[in-house]
Amino acid sequence: MTTDHERTEWVRHADAAIAAAGLRAGGARKAVVDLLARQDCCLSAQEVRDALNDAPGATPGIASVYRALDTLTELHLVHRVDLGDQVAKYEPAYPGGEHHHHAVCRECGTVTPIADTGIEDALHAMAERLRFDVEAHDITLHGRCARCARR
Amino acid sequence: MTTDHERTEWVRHADAAIAAAGLRAGGARKAVVDLLARQDCCLSAQEVRDALNDAPGATPGIASVYRALDTLTELHLVHRVDLGDQVAKYEPAYPGGEHHHHAVCRECGTVTPIADTGIEDALHAMAERLRFDVEAHDITLHGRCARCARR
DNA sequence: GTTCCTGCAAAATTTTTGCATCAGT
DNA sequence: ACTGATGCAAAAATTTTGCAGGAAC
Numbered sequence A, B: 001m002t003t004d005h006e007r008t009e010w011v012r013h014a015d016a017a018i019a020a021a022g023l024r025a026g027g028a029r030k031a032v033v034d035l036l037a038r039q040d041c042c043l044s045a046q047e048v049r050d051a052l053n054d055a056p057g058a059t060p061g062i063a064s065v066y067r068a069l070d071t072l073t074e075l076h077l078v079h080r081v082d083l084g085d086q087v088a089k090y091e092p093a094y095p096g097g098e099h100h101h102h103a104v105c106r107e108c109g110t111v112t113p114i115a116d117t118g119i120e121d122a123l124h125a126m127a128e129r130l131r132f133d134v135e136a137h138d139i140t141l142h143g144r145c146a147r148c149a150r151r
Numbered sequence C: 001g002t003t004c005c006t007g008c009a010a011a012a013t014t015t016t017t018g019c020a021t022c023a024g025t
Numbered sequence D: 001a002c003t004g005a006t007g008c009a010a011a012a013a014t015t016t017t018g019c020a021g022g023a024a025c
Helices: A004-020 A027-037 A045-054 A062-074 A117-129 A146-150 B004-020 B027-037 B045-054 B062-074 B117-129 B146-150
Strands: A078-082 A088-092 A101-105 A111-114 A132-145 B078-082 B088-092 B101-105 B111-114 B132-145
Touching: A004 A027, A004 A088, A027 A045, A027 A062, A027 A088, A045 A062, A045 A088, A062 A078, A062 A088, A078 A132, A101 B132, A117 A132, A117 B117, A132 A146, A132 B101, A132 B146, B004 B027, B004 B088, B027 B045, B027 B062, B027 B088, B045 B062, B045 B088, B062 B078, B062 B088, B078 B132, B117 B132, B132 B146
Parallel strands: A101 A132, B101 B132
Antiparallel strands: A078 A088, A101 A111, A132 B132, B078 B088, B101 B111
């Protein structure tokens, strides 16, 4: 679980990284960062736009959302995740390297974040063996969640 | 490495599964199956269409290619893979459960198939622990391939 | 004041759908 | 013959780009 402290810390880290890259703190990008910090799992660009439009304050255009997410991804502040539904989703990338993966239920579509140290260890071991400089990795499970399997 | 025998066996298996589902053996779908059997890694729908148009014989429309790939995916004859470039790719799903994952180089874009038993074991162990009925899984590595890292 | 950021609109890309026709069983 | 399969075209959905005005530094 992500703590409130980690969330605010990430926002601060993101702001600093944006400034360090010589970029400015525009309204749309700041709104995207703030919104992402409050999420527990990944959001699509459209979902980000809709959430920002529903809330009071800034109502950025979809293009600005895409551009903000692109920039954040390039700065490694955000992870772009493809869960197989043809829509790119985005979630905060916490600096500690702690991250989770995703289990997608094929019946109800629910996405569950999963964390497992065994997998991470096996991945690191594999990365050692491979002549491939692994910067990021994604694992997606497809199947049926506990609730749907019970029925 | 996939042997010629496995390839022809997969085509036969696919034909049988299509017939068993009460579907017919149309030209476009057959052409897609034959083409996929000859690939070593995943292809996008557009790549499938282009490859079929370049070769003599059937020249299916893009819609038929998408429909064929959808059907094959539903019958678990094909795996749909999302490598983060906003294009769905497809590759044969061999019945034995043997499969590989993908390493994408962020510089040259090359996709390398990777097979690793350690990862598979760790995944199975995790699937046991999770209350999630895992039917399929995807692992994607992003980073720099050996050639690009050397420069 | 310079340069980046933003929003709108238009375009490009990928994928889906409607429909008339063709083909497999 | 019945019903699924195909191809074309049109539509939908997602993402990218151009450009003029506004905002941050």
